[in-house]
Amino acid sequence: MGIFRRPRETSAAVPASISxxxxxxxxxxxxxxxSLNGPDAGEPQPGEGLPAALVEELSARVHKIHPELQWEIGGGEDEPPVLTVTGAGDPELRGLAERWVRAAPRATVAGNWRFHPARQADPEMLEHKLVLGDHEFDLDYVKLGMRADAGLARVHIAAYHPDFLFVSDEQRLQVAAHVLDWSMGEDDVARWIGDVTIxxxxxxxxxxxxxLPAVVEQIAEPFAEPTWLTGESRTPRGHPARLGARFPLHRQDYPLCDLHVAITLPYAHSNPDRLPVEPSAGALRKFEKKLAGLGDRAVLAVRETGDGLRVLHLYADPDSGVVAELDQLAAGWSEGKAKVSSTSDPAWRAMAPFKPS
Incomplete structure (x- = not known):
């Protein structure tokens, strides 16, 4: 059973590069x-519609926020222009892109532009051709094998195009990624799509x-409300331990929650296996109910119980003031000295041992 004791990090302030x-x-x-609309716009760059100087400047500004962020400009003749800055599905960058979009100016400065921190679904793009390098893919020929995995709440994909016989693995994967993003939107791909093979x-x-959206809707419907998966293990001392994990739990639903917080609560009343009994069991339940009132500023992800301790693993928005509230809640615990520790974990790596497989 892991007890997290790490240096406190209470802020992930918006980087100066975003401002x-x-x-x-x-x-x-x-x-x-x-440059996008005028008759003297100059020679546009493929896919962006901007002259090279503006492409370079916009890229430099985005990459100053983080070198792995990507950007693209979209919109049509009858639609307002759209600027998307995205981590391309990298969970470690999802919070940074969210902070970028939430810092966007008001309409008086932004004009009629729309801004997104992840690629949006755009089914109309599936009716066009996709040019990658020197190869043009007619997307009408794309087919997807779809295997629903109800246990993991995922749809596994086998992507096919007849031209895959003639192009590199990198191009194949790029085609699959574009098709999935245009079909579902980047966030829903991360939520519901499992393995992708060629x-x-x-x-x-x-x-x-x-x-694909209809298949995903079927697999997602039973999980409209999260539930808890339970299991058993052993503590380092060899005693029984109980595990509980919120499922499904999607990083994209809590984009600002980059901080992993572990609250360790000792309980005074236990059975011979050192698992909690009343009144401690009731006190632990009441403590967790208080966590439910934190809204989207923090989410309880996992609980570990054993050897007289319950460890609650949460992900929190470090700039919302919620960590101070968690400290206050822990200070009010009456069955021993509660401990609160936290560390930055924007990719939610601490949850990897608890994911169902």
Whole structure:
């Protein structure tokens, strides 16, 4: 049973590079709009519609926030322009992209632009051709083998295109990633899509990408309300331990919760196996009910119980003031000295041992 004792980190303040980006945007927006729409826009870059100088400047501003962030500009003739800055499915970057979008200026500065921290579903793109390097993929020929895994609440994908026989593995994976993002949106891909493999022959019962949302809806419907998975293990001293994990729990639903917090509560009343009995069991339940009132500022992910201790693992928004509230709650625990420790964990790596497999 892991007891986390790590240095306290109470703030993940918005990086100065995000504020600098929006200050620059306020100055550059009109030039960007003119470059996208004006008759003297110059030679646009493929996919962005901007001249090279603006592409380089925008890239530099985004990469100053984090070098692995990606950006793209979208929108059509009848739609407002869209700027997306994304970590491309990397959970470690999801919170940073969220902070970027939440720092966006008001409409008086942003104009009619829309901003997104993750790629949005865009089924119309599936009707076009995708150019990667020197190869053009007709997306009408994409087929997806879909295998629903109810136990993991995931849909596993085998992506097929006849041209996969003639291109590199990197291009194959890029096609699959684009198709999934356009079908579902980046966040829902992260929530519900499991393993993605490449097929060089059409899978049996393969379907067009347009059917993927309906398949995902079926697998997601039973999990509209999270439940708790339970299990048993042993403490380092060899005593029984009980585990509980919230399921499903998606990083994308708590994008600002980058801080892993472990609250250790000793309990005074236990059975011979050193597991809690009344009145301690009731006191532990009451403590957890108080955590439910924290809203989306913190989420209880896992509980470990054994050897006279319960460890509650939460993920919290470090800039919301919730850590101070957790300290106060722990200070009010009456069955021993409670401990609160925290560490930055934007990728939620501490949850890996508790994921169902």
């Amino acid at each position: 600098e980006f929006w200050e620059w945007w306020a100055q550059a927006r009109q030039e960007i709009e003119s 097929a060089t022959e059409a899978p049996m019962d393969a379907l067009p990408p347009s059917m």
